[in-house]
Amino acid sequence: MGLERWIGAWPVYRQITGADRLGRGKAAESRRSAGLGPRTDSADRVVDSVCPYCAVGCAQRVYVKDEQVIQIEGNPDSPISRGRLCPKGSASKQLVTGPQREQKVRYRPPYATEWQALDLETAMDMVADRVLDARRKGWQDVDEDGKTLRRTMGIASLGGATLDNEENYLIKKLFTALGALQIENQARI
Ligand code: SF4
Numbered sequence: 001m002g003l004e005r006w007i008g009a010w011p012v013y014r015q016i017t018g019a020d021r022l023g024r025g026k027a028a029e030s031r032r033s034a035g036l037g038p039r040t041d042s043a044d045r046v047v048d049s050v051c052p053y054c055a056v057g058c059a060q061r062v063y064v065k066d067e068q069v070i071q072i073e074g075n076p077d078s079p080i081s082r083g084r085l086c087p088k089g090s091a092s093k094q095l096v097t098g099p100q101r102e103q104k105v106r107y108r109p110p111y112a113t114e115w116q117a118l119d120l121e122t123a124m125d126m127v128a129d130r131v132l133d134a135r136r137k138g139w140q141d142v143d144e145d146g147k148t149l150r151r152t153m154g155i156a157s158l159g160g161a162t163l164d165n166e167e168n169y170l171i172k173k174l175f176t177a178l179g180a181l182q183i184e185n186q187a188r189i
Contacts, residue, residue, distance in 0.1 A: 015027035058084065072090075073085070138154020155182075
């Protein structure tokens with residue numbers, strides 16, 4: 001390395017001779033950092049999304065390359081979060097791409113010790129059968145004085161804090177239409 005280049009590699013020299021007099025930018029930059037770029041630079045496209053973890057609903061930008069999620073950042077356009085994500089939201093790429101994420105429906109029958117794989121259609125049919133069965137078994141048409149009730153005591157719903165407004169709205173509508181009374185959300189407990 002020539003003397004001039006060697007001296008020029010000193011941050012203090014660059015600070016004194018360059019535009020970055022406070023030494024907080026270019027003057028303090030190493031050669032390695034000068035060659036680095038943001039992980040989001042290589043994305044093919046960016047998809048707007050919402051953090052799935054909690055009811056705050058911070059907005060996200062999902063960076064996609066070759067149809068794979070490569071990074072998730074806060075979306076500054078959001079009036080709720082204005083580009084911020086908490087540590088959980090910042091780590092939500094792991095939720096999407098983690099190797100331990102289950103991609104198939106898993107079912108453990110009563111008294112079984114092992115999980116088994118089910119196709120989604122079978123699983124949905126099983127859920128529907130159980131809902132209808134519980135509704136029928138817990139159905140009350142009238143009370144002891146003959147007054148109309150038309151309700152079921154066989155179903156209760158407890159929503160989690162990751163549910164957003166729209167999901168809670170639909171869940172409330174569904175279970176009320178089924179005749180359930182006990183419809184709650186974790187956020188109210
Ligand atoms: S988990 Fe964090 S980033 Fe996600 S919605 Fe809640 S506060 Fe926002």
